[in-house]
Amino acid sequence: MVRIINLLSLFVFIGIFSCSSDDEGDNNPSLPEDEARYQATFTMNWSADNYPTDYPGGAHFSPLVGWSHNTNTNFFAIGTLASPGIKSMAETGATSTLESEINDRIDSGEGKELILGSGLSSGTGEITVEFTISKNYPNVTLATMIAPSPDWYVAVVNLNLVNAGEFIEDRTVVAYAYDAGTDDGLSYGSPNDASEPPLAIELIIDAPLGNGTSVIPDIALVNFKKIN
Structure with missing residues (x-):
């Protein structure tokens, strides 16, 4: 007993x-098994030494904005027309319209999370932001205005952080310079000159940033590190 x-x-x-x-x-x-948390660190290299042609006073980058999303979106894609929100971000650094557009796309099932980060008060330094992706929303797009400029921005567009069904632990990529196609200005301090009709988004390869073929050195590198 x-x-x-x-x-x-x-x-x-x-x-x-x-x-x-x-x-x-x-x-x-x-986090659920099908989600992962990442830290993205932009390292900006836009200096007078690297890009001496017409280098402007007051060089800086606007607050970072972007989203995690599925693999099917063409938002921000080269060859497409900039939305009003992309235009506003690229020309003025303002993000409120773009935030609304992203939230609408998230509500429609196209994306997972709106991503907002700080800006940078000079042309060199780091911007860090955290965000969540999932197996259904494995891609990320992040952008920040090159300021001052007519309609130029630095971005990582449609980057997939899942490989063979597994979340990538650590990856560093080039962030390219883009022209939103909404202003015909040719240099940083050009007066406003709206593109009529608007042109498609394209990579910047010409002066003052590029050499006619590419932008060398890279204006920014971005490290993506899985943190959870």
């Missing part, structure tokens, strides 16, 4: 301990 009672006591103790462990786990929730 004593042996049976001791065994029953042991089972009760194990049950209580298991419940306690489950409760403690709830205090430290982790």
Whole structure:
């Protein structure tokens, strides 16, 4: 009889301990298995030494904006027309219209998360932001205005952070310079000259940033590191 009672006591103790462990786990929730948290770090290289042609006073980058999304979107894609939000970001650095456009796309099932980050008060330095992706929304797009400029911005567009069904642990890519196609200005301080009709988004390869073939050195590198 004593042996049976001791065994029953042991089972009760194990049950209580298991419940306690489950409760403690709830205090430290982790992401679902099909989601991952990333930190993106932009390293900006836009200096007078690297890009001496017409280098402007007050060089800076606007607040970072972007989203995590599916693989089917063409938002920000080369060859497409800039939306009003992309135009506003590229010409003025303002992000409110673009944020609304991204949220509308998220609501329609095209994306997962709006991503907002800080700007940079000079042409060189780092901008860091965190965001979440999932297996259904594995891509990320992030952009910031090159300021001052007519309608130019630096961006990582449609980058997939899932490979063979697994989240990529660490990846560094080039962030390219883009022309939104909404202003015909040719240099940083050019007066406003709206493109009529608007032109398609394209990579910048010409002066003052480029050499006619490409932009060398890279205006920015971005490191993506999985943190959860």
